[in-house]
Amino acid sequence: MNQSKDKTKVLILTGHYRIIGKINLVTGARLTDYIVDAKSFIALTEAEVTDREGRRIFNAPFLNIQRDRIEVIVPAEIATTGYKTAVQDT
Numbered sequence: 071m072n073q074s075k076d077k078t079k080v081l082i083l084t085g086h087y088r089i090i091g092k093i094n095l096v097t098g099a100r101l102t103d104y105i106v107d108a109k110s111f112i113a114l115t116e117a118e119v120t121d122r123e124g125r126r127i128f129n130a131p132f133l134n135i136q137r138d139r140i141e142v143i144v145p146a147e148i149a150t151t152g153y154k155t156a157v158q159d160t
Contacts, residue, residue, distance in 0.1 A: 079146035084139045091117035
């Protein structure tokens with residue numbers, strides 16, 4: 071079974087980090103379902119890792135994040151802080 075997948079940009083917060091990257095989400099699937107069905111780690115591409123204050127730690131073309139460490143995950147396009155979007159497309 072070959073299902074179409076879309077790269078969905080997400081914002082992830084852990085206890086120490088703010089991570090922006092893309093996950094391969096099956097077309098039409100909900101982010102919540104993806105997380106519930108995920109194994110121990112979630113794969114991100116085009117990852118940017120900063121500390122919670124916004125200082126860049128590193129960028130990576132691929133990154134695995136331990137699912138149990140995720141405190142918040144949200145599609146980047148709907149994430150806002152104050153009057154500005156939390157994630158800007160570059």
